[in-house]
Amino acid sequence: MTKTIYVLNGPNLNLLGQRQPEIYGHATLATVEENCRAACADGFDIRLLQSNHEGEIIDWIHEARHAACAIVINPAAYTHTSVAILDALNAFEGPVFEVHISNVHKREAFRHHSYVSLRADGVIAGLGIEGYEAAVRRVCSLLG
Numbered sequence: 001m002t003k004t005i006y007v008l009n010g011p012n013l014n015l016l017g018q019r020q021p022e023i024y025g026h027a028t029l030a031t032v033e034e035n036c037r038a039a040c041a042d043g044f045d046i047r048l049l050q051s052n053h054e055g056e057i058i059d060w061i062h063e064a065r066h067a068a069c070a071i072v073i074n075p076a077a078y079t080h081t082s083v084a085i086l087d088a089l090n091a092f093e094g095p096v097f098e099v100h101i102s103n104v105h106k107r108e109a110f111r112h113h114s115y116v117s118l119r120a121d122g123v124i125a126g127l128g129i130e131g132y133e134a135a136v137r138r139v140c141s142l143l144g
C-alpha cells in the first residue's frame with residue numbers, strides 16, 4: 001500500500017505568511033510542508049499541493065485514489081461552496097481530514113457550514129498551521 005499522504009490546499013493559501021497574519025499567522029506553505037514531513041511516522045511521506053482552481057483540486061483528489069493512503073485538505077473558501085469537491089472526496093476510500101488554520105466557528109456565519117465535513121473523518125479548526133501536523137499524525141496512527 002502507498003504511504004503517501006496528500007496535503008491539499010485551496011484558493012489563496014499560496015499567500016500564507018504574506019497577508020493577514022493576524023488571522024493566518026506568519027508561516028508559509030513551505031513551512032507547513034516541512035512540518036508535515038517531520039510529523040510523518042516512518043515509511044510515510046507527504047505530497048503538498050495548492051491550487052486556486054476547483055477543477056485542479058478535484059483532479060488531485062481523483063489522482064489520490066491510486067496514489068495516496070489519506071487526504072488532509074484545507075479547501076479554503078471552497079469548504080463553504082463546493083459540492084464538487086465533496087463528491088470527489090466521496091469517491092476516495094481512505095481517511096480524509098479537514099483542516100482550517102483559523103477557528104471558522106468564531107468567524108462570519110457563512111464560514112460555519114462545510115460541505116467537506118459531510119465526508120471528513122475528522123475536522124481541525126483554529127490550531128493555526130499545527131492543525132496540519134495534527135492531521136498527519138492522526139493518519140499515521142490510524143494506518144501505521
Ligand code: CA2
Nearest residue numbers: 012013015016019076077100101102111
Ligand atoms: O482558516 C482556514 O484555513 C480557512 O480555510 C482559510 C480560507 C477561508 O476562506 C476559510 O473560511 C477558512 C481562506 C484562505 C485564504 O488564505 C490566505 C492566507 C493568507 C493571506 C490571505 C489569504
